[in-house]
Amino acid sequence: MTAKPSTAIEVLDDLDRAIINRLQLPLPIEPRPFAAVGLELGCSEAELIARTKTLLETAALTRFGPFIDAEALGGAFCLCAMAVPAERFDAVVEIVNGFEEVAHNYERDHALNMWFVLATDDPGTIARVAQRIEDATGCEVLLFPKEREYFIGFKVAA
Amino acid sequence: MNALSAQDRDLILATQAGLPLCAEPFAAVAMTMGTSEQDVLSRFQTLIGSGVIRRIAAAPNHYKLGMIANGMSVWDVDDAAVDKLGQIIGELDFVSHCYRRPRALPLWPYNLFAMLHGTSRAEVEDKRTQVAQILGSACRASDILYSKRILKKTGVRLSKRGD
Structure with missing residues (x-):
């Protein structure tokens, strides 16, 4: 477990960091958005575009595009957790991951050791899928729906 | 509740993998869709205004x-204080996601979730201490859950069919 940490951060300069921080905030919806953001950051439109391409190619950024709110489209998400007996863990993983509504699933070090996200086309389906998972696994599914989001984003130390 | 028009759906499908990185990205999208730049700009503005699109932005790795x-x-935070404090926690540089969620008593007394990031576990623990100091006496109990394994990870994307 002494894997060498990623070196991407070491080759980022101040402008790269400023770009990473700024691009997590909304892009202006106007014909030349990168020119407008470049003005904020003190770099040219062409340089901002070139650097953003590099940040995507080196995977410092995973994506640059619209963030869709599936809930606004009628879809629903719910964080769920289960306390899965250790001896049944692998079998339960297989069952839970087999549900196409399970988007992410993490093992965590807690009595509630399995945490997954359900993504469905409508809110009513969440409870039904959770019930089907309970029936299939014999483990209680606790639902932790988002009640409020406090979002600002993640910043790279400048 | 918010049905998408076919044109809005096409616009999202055309851009959800990524906005073109060029000087006039909205014009480039319009070109591929056979529409005008003004149409793309106004659709994005409307979709952002209605909350279907939160923003056009980058996702960091x-x-x-x-x-x-x-x-x-x-964190188990006093209900009367959680929204004010949650906003402060959400603004911290090292917090990527911060949510209020229901408790599941008696097993789970926590109502505030904040994903903490650091270059090492020791750094994450240090940040956890910083959060605890901000929450102060409004916080009755806390815990931190480290991930041991990613068991499944599929992106959530708009499906191509209208389902």
Whole structure:
């Protein structure tokens, strides 16, 4: 477990960091958005575009595009957790991951050791899928729906 | 509740993998869709206004940015104070996601979730201490859950069919 940490951060300069921080905030919806953001950051439109391409190619950024709110489209998400007996863990993983509504699933070090996200086309389906998972696994599914989001984003130390 | 028009759906499908990185990205999208730049701009503005699109922005790769350690910190915060404090926690540089969620008593007394990132577990623990100091006496109990294994990870994307 002494894997060498990623070196991407070491080759980022101040402008790269400023770009990473700024691009997590909304892009202006106007014909030349990168020119407008470049003005904020003190770099040219062409340089901002070139650097953003590099940040995507080196995977410092995973994506640059619209963030869709599936809930606004009628879809629903719910964080769920289960306390899965250790001896049944692998079998339960297989069952839970087999549900196409399970988007992410993490093992965590807690009595509630399995945490997954359900993504469905409508809110009513969440409870039904959770019930089907309970029936299939014999483990209680606790639902932790988002009640409020406090979002600002993640910043790279400048 | 918010049905998408076919044109809005096409616009999202055309851009959800990424906005073109060029001087006039909206014109480039319009070209591929056979519509006008003005149409693309006004559709995006409307979709953002209605909340279907939160923003056009970048998603950072925490791991590549050196933030190789992360923990889901969870806090039992006084209901009267949680929204004010949650906003402050959400604004911290090292917090990527911060949510209020229902408790599941007696097993789970925590109502505030904040994902903490750092270059090491020790750094994450240090940040956890910083959060605890901010929450102060409004917080009755806390814990942090480190991920041991990713068991499944599929992106959530708009499906191509209208389902």
